[in-house]
Every structure is written in structure tokens, then in C-alpha cells.
Amino acid sequence: MIRSSNKFKWRHKHLLGLRELTREELEFILDTAEGFENISTRSVKKAPPLRGKVVVNLFFEDSTRTRISFGLAASRLSADVVEFTKKSSSVSKGETLIDTARNLEAMGIDTIVLRHGAGGAARLLSRSIDACVVNAGDGFNEHPTQALLDVYTIRKHRGSLDGLKIAIVGDISHSRVARSNIWAMTKLGAEVILVGPPTLMPSKVNDLPVTVSYDMDEVIEKVDVINMLRIQFERMGGNLFPTIREYARFFSLTVDRMARAKSDLIVMHPGPINRGVEIESEVADGNNSVILQQVSNGLAVRMAVLYLVNQAAANKAKGK
Amino acid sequence: MIRSSNKFKWRHKHLLGLRELTREELEFILDTAEGFENISTRSVKKAPPLRGKVVVNLFFEDSTRTRISFGLAASRLSADVVEFTKKSSSVSKGETLIDTARNLEAMGIDTIVLRHGAGGAARLLSRSIDACVVNAGDGFNEHPTQALLDVYTIRKHRGSLDGLKIAIVGDISHSRVARSNIWAMTKLGAEVILVGPPTLMPSKVNDLPVTVSYDMDEVIEKVDVINMLRIQFERMGGNLFPTIREYARFFSLTVDRMARAKSDLIVMHPGPINRGVEIESEVADGNNSVILQQVSNGLAVRMAVLYLVNQAAANKAKGK
Amino acid sequence: MIRSSNKFKWRHKHLLGLRELTREELEFILDTAEGFENISTRSVKKAPPLRGKVVVNLFFEDSTRTRISFGLAASRLSADVVEFTKKSSSVSKGETLIDTARNLEAMGIDTIVLRHGAGGAARLLSRSIDACVVNAGDGFNEHPTQALLDVYTIRKHRGSLDGLKIAIVGDISHSRVARSNIWAMTKLGAEVILVGPPTLMPSKVNDLPVTVSYDMDEVIEKVDVINMLRIQFERMGGNLFPTIREYARFFSLTVDRMARAKSDLIVMHPGPINRGVEIESEVADGNNSVILQQVSNGLAVRMAVLYLVNQAAANKAKGK
Numbered sequence: 003m004i005r006s007s008n009k010f011k012w013r014h015k016h017l018l019g020l021r022e023l024t025r026e027e028l029e030f031i032l033d034t035a036e037g038f039e040n041i042s043t044r045s046v047k048k049a050p051p052l053r054g055k056v057v058v059n060l061f062f063e064d065s066t067r068t069r070i071s072f073g074l075a076a077s078r079l080s081a082d083v084v085e086f087t088k089k090s091s092s093v094s095k096g097e098t099l100i101d102t103a104r105n106l107e108a109m110g111i112d113t114i115v116l117r118h119g120a121g122g123a124a125r126l127l128s129r130s131i132d133a134c135v136v137n138a139g140d141g142f143n144e145h146p147t148q149a150l151l152d153v154y155t156i157r158k159h160r161g162s163l164d165g166l167k168i169a170i171v172g173d174i175s176h177s178r179v180a181r182s183n184i185w186a187m188t189k190l191g192a193e194v195i196l197v198g199p200p201t202l203m204p205s206k207v208n209d210l211p212v213t214v215s216y217d218m219d220e221v222i223e224k225v226d227v228i229n230m231l232r233i234q235f236e237r238m239g240g241n242l243f244p245t246i247r248e249y250a251r252f253f254s255l256t257v258d259r260m261a262r263a264k265s266d267l268i269v270m271h272p273g274p275i276n277r278g279v280e281i282e283s284e285v286a287d288g289n290n291s292v293i294l295q296q297v298s299n300g301l302a303v304r305m306a307v308l309y310l311v312n313q314a315a316a317n318k319a320k321g322k
Numbered sequence: 323m324i325r326s327s328n329k330f331k332w333r334h335k336h337l338l339g340l341r342e343l344t345r346e347e348l349e350f351i352l353d354t355a356e357g358f359e360n361i362s363t364r365s366v367k368k369a370p371p372l373r374g375k376v377v378v379n380l381f382f383e384d385s386t387r388t389r390i391s392f393g394l395a396a397s398r399l400s401a402d403v404v405e406f407t408k409k410s411s412s413v414s415k416g417e418t419l420i421d422t423a424r425n426l427e428a429m430g431i432d433t434i435v436l437r438h439g440a441g442g443a444a445r446l447l448s449r450s451i452d453a454c455v456v457n458a459g460d461g462f463n464e465h466p467t468q469a470l471l472d473v474y475t476i477r478k479h480r481g482s483l484d485g486l487k488i489a490i491v492g493d494i495s496h497s498r499v500a501r502s503n504i505w506a507m508t509k510l511g512a513e514v515i516l517v518g519p520p521t522l523m524p525s526k527v528n529d530l531p532v533t534v535s536y537d538m539d540e541v542i543e544k545v546d547v548i549n550m551l552r553i554q555f556e557r558m559g560g561n562l563f564p565t566i567r568e569y570a571r572f573f574s575l576t577v578d579r580m581a582r583a584k585s586d587l588i589v590m591h592p593g594p595i596n597r598g599v600e601i602e603s604e605v606a607d608g609n610n611s612v613i614l615q616q617v618s619n620g621l622a623v624r625m626a627v628l629y630l631v632n633q634a635a636a637n638k639a640k641g642k
Numbered sequence: 643m644i645r646s647s648n649k650f651k652w653r654h655k656h657l658l659g660l661r662e663l664t665r666e667e668l669e670f671i672l673d674t675a676e677g678f679e680n681i682s683t684r685s686v687k688k689a690p691p692l693r694g695k696v697v698v699n700l701f702f703e704d705s706t707r708t709r710i711s712f713g714l715a716a717s718r719l720s721a722d723v724v725e726f727t728k729k730s731s732s733v734s735k736g737e738t739l740i741d742t743a744r745n746l747e748a749m750g751i752d753t754i755v756l757r758h759g760a761g762g763a764a765r766l767l768s769r770s771i772d773a774c775v776v777n778a779g780d781g782f783n784e785h786p787t788q789a790l791l792d793v794y795t796i797r798k799h800r801g802s803l804d805g806l807k808i809a810i811v812g813d814i815s816h817s818r819v820a821r822s823n824i825w826a827m828t829k830l831g832a833e834v835i836l837v838g839p840p841t842l843m844p845s846k847v848n849d850l851p852v853t854v855s856y857d858m859d860e861v862i863e864k865v866d867v868i869n870m871l872r873i874q875f876e877r878m879g880g881n882l883f884p885t886i887r888e889y890a891r892f893f894s895l896t897v898d899r900m901a902r903a904k905s906d907l908i909v910m911h912p913g914p915i916n917r918g919v920e921i922e923s924e925v926a927d928g929n930n931s932v933i934l935q936q937v938s939n940g941l942a943v944r945m946a947v948l949y950l951v952n953q954a955a956a957n958k959a960k961g962k
Contacts, residue, residue: 042430045636046374054686056714067425070404074376074429077402082717084710101914105707108937109714110682274421297428316685362750365956366694387745390724394696394749397722594741617748 019144035306052081075304149182164191172231339464355626372401395624469502484511492551659784692721715944789822804831812871
């Protein structure tokens, strides 16, 4: 099932972000995910490698979709899953997070999938415990498995990301998805264009390996892939954002704009969609959309990640 | 375990309501449930048919009891269970429901057990996705597995429903349980009498295959089965309802009324009971009560339903 | 795996409290837990004895830690786990509790792990149902598995509790942990000293097999084990408690106090810790602390309890 011919040896027992990974490492995760994707099509969608292992979904922010995806991925690998949702936790107390995690670890948990409001939380945690840590989103920093499933989906359609032009559209400054996307896509050879109003661009955008455009209409004609970020309504109303209507007029992916795009443009969205806001329904459900494929591929990618970090931990334990 | 001698072939990959089922189909579900009931008495209460399948409990309304019953039924068939409770979801947005379900489906979920506040939600969903849909209660429309466990329980005691007189007592107009009961019981040959104050009768009661009575004392003497609906306190206080005390005086199943009933009257209640309101404790816990048997039988019936819809889906996939 | 040579036969299908157990029974649980502890170190952390059994975590009070520990213990024994958290339940209605439990039992649940705000709730429940009942904390009464993991941890370090001097420090009067500790520790041969302000001592402390001290500094020098109870902030502010600062000055386990303690003092805490309140961080994380070992041992102890009560139920069912 796993491409064992690949000579590469995975060594990380944590997945904290994509910024620190090499192209070879990224490709190894994607290759491993390919092996796992077939399980989804078998009549018994189970593989044994994590039997007896325990994965905890430690979510300090709500995210039903990501939580369920990780849970199903763990379950298909025959791991047991523990849900630990701490809605009202005081996010600022790093100490509480670490004490919570150490307790879970003392109960024999093997992997912590962490969603946390503070950037760097997953890294902090990885320094304090022996269990594997998988970052499921930390503040405005990274959301590595989302970006992995994005590049997996693109690679599946185009064979490779080399030379592709990819637009990421929306509130870039507050998006960990955008950040992980930038690292994964550029390392794999794509050219990334950030699109959005100036107020929603990261302050240090010049340090990123990207170009920036404020004009959706100019960009739409030349890109191979477009990733429409979700508008976070809770951030509206400040002075970063005009009205939704105005935002949609300039940056929404409409049927009209699609008419000027390449015919094989790949349309992506991390979900959940605000239909009629950042994307029109006809486009979200249209032929160019791979939005539901992204969700499906998320399962294979998360299986690969859970499998690889546990393998690395087992190898470290054996002193290899 | 399953009565394979039964020549009938189940073809529905959704269970949306009982109104559209034939007597033969209803009996086939009950026969299948009988086969599964024995699993509950084995030392290892597991059967393998849904191993590797995923059942999601997608509950937009609270219902711990029904949710746990479906979860246990799925688990006994070796399926994995995902809980997805969306308390504060905007029930009116059908689109949100469908997007949520499509995402779950993209994650490889095989069956969606849906509880939703809007009548017709399960049917709407079944038209939009490929996964199996089981209606676990939709608005004031139907609650098919509750009615199936009711008729299963009666059949177990009497062998058949043919010719039985069955009273359903309480707030009929707002009860999906009553509605599914009416279809199941009359199709299986019983005569149904609706009992309650005129304000709580459905407006189009003349279109239903039932008779109506406003007089509990007259009905109690002649029926073989009585199904006491739960009083929904949240509906009290409007002009539909007098006080609880007054309601209880006219429609409660009391020890006094039981004294005038047939000695082998079967007393049912969908639970949870309001002791001392619609039913007195002595009656709920008495010899005629089958209330806890209903709960037990619910497991077998839900196993049968989950099994059959998945079989139908597998057969459709094979092009049979 | 289980020490079968032990001639003792466990007969209780409920674990309600430690007050009623004999020394022999307590030791049998600990011996059984030892057998299960090894499972935690195996690559596949699973044992089959409860396969097909269902354990429900019926928690009327929040306790993520205890709930997860029981869930993992059940899961390692291959049981299925159902979560039933009823936050806003009216604790005073014993009837509601019993109806809830009877319904769960009717669904074929084998063991109910009950956390409830009312002292005696577990015992009340055990009289009303056939399923096994394990008390996971009832009001101010008992928390037997917490005390079992405490004595298990001490026994592991010292071989036996005979003759050990053990201080329990803090709000004794509201602590079910303290109460279960007192029974387990004294039955196993230890001498228990309760330490805290007079306002936080139980009113009938003279009836308990303990001595009392109001002076932490006197006690710290002579004890072998110290168990620091968690300060319940929600109880502060009444007239039982001075300020936290004052409490900490008199009763906190500080580095300074540790310097005057025996060098091999065992430092315990039931968790979660209020760092800097009842215990300083350096002490909680220091060499004398066994706090995380307690958490680990909790898993083995709860596996033993779940295993033994189910065995007793099976034996009773067979008429042995």
C-alpha cells in the first residue's frame, strides 16, 4: 500500500508547519497519501498500522470539519480517537495547554492533533512532550494538513505543481491556510500570487516568495489554480473590511469572471463556503471546482501524516 | 442470522418515512430486526456486516436517547460512528444542511442519520447526496424508526397487529411519532384511534386512516394497545393547552383508568416519561408497560435499518 | 496477564466506595491493575476481555480528565464507550437519574460510570439497575478510583503502605478524594494526618481514623507521602476561606517546605494543579513528584475495576 520503493526516510515525529519542510519531504507525504487514498475505495475502509494507538483531537477552537477529518483518518488506521474540545479555555495560558497535554500523554496517548488560537502553540507543545504533535491550525501561523491536501489535489490533476500560476484570494493576513499554502506551493515549484484588498495583505508580504495583486480581474485570466479563502464574517465591521457587497464585487469568484479564466482553471476553497460571498454557487458546484475533492483528499493526507509521525516516533524509540 | 429464506428484496437505500412503504416492506424490516435482536443476548454483542463503514449522527436537534441508540446499533454492526451535533445551526437554511452533508460524504461517510427541525429535511438530503439517509425525526413529519420499534414491540407480544385497536394519546398535531405510528400500524392491519383535546388534533385529521376521540375514558376500555405521547412542556402556555393539571385529569394514564382497561392492555410511551403528567409512575413501571422493551427493541430495529439501507446501496453500486 | 494464582474471588459488580471494602479486596484490585499496567507498554495497547461490552460515561458534572481516563481504560479492554454528559441536568431529581440509567440499560449497556453531584447517587443507582455501576465521584462522598490510583502509586514506590505516614492537605471537608483516600490508606496500614485550616475540616472528623493538624510546617518534616488537594476556587469568597495568598502562605507545598521534608517524600496531587497556589511549579515538576505517574496508573486501576465488576456480573449471571 505504501510506496516502499521510495528510498526517503521520514524522520519527523511532529508536523508543525510546512515552512521547515523540504520539497523532498513534502513529496514523500503526498506519495504516502496516494497509497492511503485507495483504502477509501475498498469495501472495508480500514488499515491496521495504528491499532492500539490513541490519537487525541485537542481543539481549543471549533472546527467540526477538520476534527472529523482527523478522527476518520485515525479511525481508518485503526487508532482509537479521543475528543477533547476546550471551548472556553483561556488561550493565553501556555502552561494550561502543556499541563493538559502532559496529562493526556500520561494516559498513554500517542498523538496530539492540536488546534489552538495562538500561533506557535503546536511548536511549544512539541518541546514539552514525547507524544507526536500534529498542528491542525495555530493562530495566524500555519495549517499544514490543509495546504497538503490542497497541493495533493492540484498534483492529482496536473501531475506536478512545477510552473503553475496559483492565486490565493481573500483575507491573506489572517489566514493560516494562505501561509501554509505559500510554503507548500512554492517549494513544489509553483508561482503564487496573493490577491485581495491592501488592508488584508500581511504586513511583511515582501519577505514572502510571492507576488501581490489587488486586481482580481487581471489575475483571473492568467492563473492555473485559484484558491478562494473563506471570508471570516467575525472580522467584518472593523476598518479592515468594507461591506460584504463591496468585497464581493471586487474579489468574488463569479460566473462572469470564470468566463474569462483558462478553461481548465482549478477552483479551490478550504471550506466552509459562503455561497454568494467569496464564490458564486454556480462556480462552487461547477466543473472547474475541486472543492469536495479537497475534502476527500484531506482524509488520505491526514492518514499519511498520522502514519508517518507515528512511524518516526517508533523508529526513534527503537533508537534507529 | 438474517432470515434469508424471505424471498423479498429490499431496494431502498434511504429510510425517509413509513408512509411510502408497503406492508411487505414493513414486515421485512421487522423480520430483519428479529434476526439482529439475538445479538443483544450474546456475550460478544457484535456482528461484522458494516465493518469499515462510517455512520454519522447528524443531529440538528437534541436527542440523546435516539442518538445513542443509533450509535450503539451502528457500533454493534462494527461500523464507526461520527457524532455531529449542531445545536445552534440555522435550521431554515436547507443549503447549509446539504453543504454539511456533502462534505461528510466527501470524507467517505456511508450513512447519515439525520434529526432536523424541518419536515422534509431527510427527503431533501436524500436527493442531494449518494450516501444513505436515515430519518431520525424531521419536524412534525415522521420518525420512522420510533414507529418501527413500536410495531415491533406489539408484534412481539401479539404475533400480529391485524385487528388490534390502538389508541395514540396526546398532542397528535405536533407529533412525528404519532404520524409514523399511524402509517405503520394501519398498514399492518391495526385500527388506530387518536385521543386528545381538539386543539391538539391535526387539522387534516379526516385525511388520515384513523378515528378520533376526545374521551379517554371511553377509549380506555376497548383498546388493545395505548401509546401515550410525551407532553412537550415547551408548547404549554399558548392557547393550545390548558394547565398540566387539567390535561392530566382528562388524558393521563392513571391507575384508575388502568382498572377499567383490558387486563392485557399493552402500555407504550416513546420516552422520556413525564411521570405523573401523561402517565402515572405505577402504570409506567407496571406489568402492562413495555416502555423499556421499546427501548431495547429500538436497537434491533435500528440495526436492521442501517443494515438494509447499506445493503441496498451496495447492490445499487454493483448495478444489481 | 492477570495473576490467576491469587485465590481471592472478586464478588462485587459495583464499585461504589472504598469504605466498605476489606484490605484483601483493595489489594486484589491493585494486583489486578498491575497485570493491566503492562498493556500500556505493549506496541498494541489492547486486551480483549470486554469486547462487545458497552461502558457509558454518565457524567452529570464536568470532568474531562476522569472521563477520558475511564474511556481509554474501557477502550483498551476492547469495550465500546458511550459518552453521556448532562451538564444542565437537575441533580436533585434522583428519579431522572434512574430513568436515564434504566433507558441506557435497556439499550444493552453493561457498565455505567457515574459522576454525580449528589453524595450517594452511585449507590442509589446500583439498587435500581442490573448493569454494573462504577462511582466516578459522588458529591462530597467518595471518588474510589482516584484513591485506588493513589495507593497504587504509593505501593509501587514503597512496596507497601504499612506504617507510612501520609498527610492529606487542603479543603478536606468538601473533598471526596480525601474521603476515599482515608479509607484506602488506613485499611492498607498507613497513618493519615489531615492538614488544613479548621474551617475546612469535616465536622465529624473525630469519627474518622485519622489525626488532624493545622500546622503544615510541623507535619511536612515527618511524613512519607503528602497528597495536596486542589483548591476549588469556586468555593473561595465565602467565610470558609481567607484569600488565596493567605491560604498559600500557610498550606502551599513550596520549595522552602520541601527542603525540610524527608528526602524521599512522595508528592501527590489529584490534578488539575493550580500552579503557585496549593503547590509551587518547581515542586510539582520536581523529583519527588509522582503526579503524572498517578495519571498513568489511573488507567491501569480503571481497567482493573471495569474488568472486575464485569467479571462479577458475568459470574452472577451464570449463577456462580
